[in-house]
Amino acid sequence: MEESDNRWAERLRSGEPAALAALIDAYGANVYSLIGRVLQGCGNKEDIEECASDVFVSVWHRIREYDASRGSLKTWLLIIAKYRALDCRRSIIREARIAPIDWRTEPVASEDTERSVLRKAEMDEVWGMVDRLPTLDRTIFYRAYFYYESQETIARDLGLTRKAVENRLRRIRRLLKARLYSEREEGLSWS
Structure with a gap:
C-alpha cells in the first residue's frame, strides 16, 4: 500500500483501524527486526513481540505528535521502536537482577x-x-x-x-x- 506519510497520518489521526493494520503490514518487519537487534542477548521472542505491540499502540496514541517536516513516518515509527526497545532492554536486565529492598535506607536518585x-x-x-x-x-x-x-x-x-x-x-x-x-x-x- 503506497500512500504519502501525510495521508497515512491523517487516516491514523481520524482513528481508522485499517490504517493501523496497514502500517503494521508495511513496517512491522522493520520494527520487529530493530527490536530484535536491541534485545539481542537479553530478550526472547515473546519480549520482542510484546515490545512491537507496545510500539504500535504507542503510535496509535501518539500520532498527533508526528510532524512530517521533521522526517518520514517510517523514521518516526522506528525512533519510537528504538526507544521502546531500549526501555524494554533495561527492564529485562533490571528484572534479572532484582535485589531485596532495604526499607531502612532512603532511595538515592541515580543521577x-x-x-x-x-x-x-x-x-x-x-x-x-x-x-x-x-x-x-x-x-x-x-x-x-x-x-x-x-x-x-x-x-x-x-x-x-x-x-x-x-x-x-x-x-x-x-x-x-x-x-x-x-x-x-x-x-x-x-x-
Missing part, C-alpha cells in the same frame, strides 16, 4: 537533575553534528548506531567494503569527539 539536563544537551549537540555530516557518513552512522546494523550489512547495502565502513565510522567518531571537545573549550573560554 541528579542537572546532570540529566547536561547529558540531554550534549546528546542534542552530538545529533546536530551528525545531521551536518555528508550524506554517506550520516547514513553509515545512523545504520550502525541507531539501527544496530552490522558493518557487513551496511557495506553490502551501500556497495562498500566492510573495512571502508569501519574506517568511516572510526573517522566519524574522531570528528565528533574533536568537534564536541572544541565546542566545550569555546564554551569554557566565555565563562
Whole structure:
C-alpha cells in the first residue's frame, strides 16, 4: 500500500483501524527486526513481540505528535521502536537482577537533575553534528548506531567494503569527539 506519510497520518489521526493494520503490514518487519537487534542477548521472542505491540499502540496514541517536516513516518515509527526497545532492554536486565529492598535506607536518585539536563544537551549537540555530516557518513552512522546494523550489512547495502565502513565510522567518531571537545573549550573560554 503506497500512500504519502501525510495521508497515512491523517487516516491514523481520524482513528481508522485499517490504517493501523496497514502500517503494521508495511513496517512491522522493520520494527520487529530493530527490536530484535536491541534485545539481542537479553530478550526472547515473546519480549520482542510484546515490545512491537507496545510500539504500535504507542503510535496509535501518539500520532498527533508526528510532524512530517521533521522526517518520514517510517523514521518516526522506528525512533519510537528504538526507544521502546531500549526501555524494554533495561527492564529485562533490571528484572534479572532484582535485589531485596532495604526499607531502612532512603532511595538515592541515580543521577541528579542537572546532570540529566547536561547529558540531554550534549546528546542534542552530538545529533546536530551528525545531521551536518555528508550524506554517506550520516547514513553509515545512523545504520550502525541507531539501527544496530552490522558493518557487513551496511557495506553490502551501500556497495562498500566492510573495512571502508569501519574506517568511516572510526573517522566519524574522531570528528565528533574533536568537534564536541572544541565546542566545550569555546564554551569554557566565555565563562
